[in-house]
Amino acid sequence: MALTRITDSSTIVSTAVNNGGTMVSHGTSTALNSISPAPEKVGVFGSTPVESDDARVAISGAEFAHNHVLPITKRVTTELGGVNTDVLSNTGSQPALVKSIHKIESVSTTKFTTAIRDNKFNQFTGVWESGYPVTVTDNFGTDVAANPTREVPGSLTFMYGNPEASGTNYSAKTS
Numbered sequence: 001m002a003l004t005r006i007t008d009s010s011t012i013v014s015t016a017v018n019n020g021g022t023m024v025s026h027g028t029s030t031a032l033n034s035i036s037p038a039p040e041k042v043g044v045f046g047s048t049p050v051e052s053d054d055a056r057v058a059i060s061g062a063e064f065a066h067n068h069v070l071p072i073t074k075r076v077t078t079e080l081g082g083v084n085t086d087v088l089s090n091t092g093s094q095p096a097l098v099k100s101i102h103k104i105e106s107v108s109t110t111k112f113t114t115a116i117r118d119n120k121f122n123q124f125t126g127v128w129e130s131g132y133p134v135t136v137t138d139n140f141g142t143d144v145a146a147n148p149t150r151e152v153p154g155s156l157t158f159m160y161g162n163p164e165a166s167g168t169n170y171s172a173k174t175s
Contacts, residue, residue: 152169153172154169154170155169
């Protein structure tokens with residue numbers, strides 16, 4: 001560390017010898033001491049792909065550890081592991097689990113208040129009469145707009161030159 005002393009007469013007086021210090025692997029120097037680095041041997045760390053009983057290639061004929069130039073994304077990636085594939089061409093990997101718009105097709109209601117009004121609850125014992133309270137389920141049917149299929153994924157309704165709306169179905173999803 002360099003040392004300098006400033007006096008009150010606005011002159012700088014240096015009484016320290018500013019040669020010295022330590023540097024790692026700098027070679028030879030008369031002003032600096034040299035120490036050799038002793039790096040800790042850590043071996044392999046991080047995510048290192050290893051094909052074993054617990055990890056196998058997902059696509060037959062593919063390279064296990066493959067570096068992609070572009071990010072892997074749905075509807076953009078056309079190759080995985082160096083093999084051309086269309087597994088990411090559709091955004092739903094399991095079409096049966098893909099939900100469309102929000103929908104309510106049925107509602108279950110337990111009729112507590114109706115049973116109390118009909119005197120089916122004993123407020124002293126805290127016990128309901130047998131079969132009460134009644135639970136009913138109201139089914140609204142299947143909402144065709146909220147339940148698209150792969151064959152008919154939806155429809156488009158439009159006005160084209162006449163006062164009545166026309167429509168057409170979207171093309172079927174094949175992949």
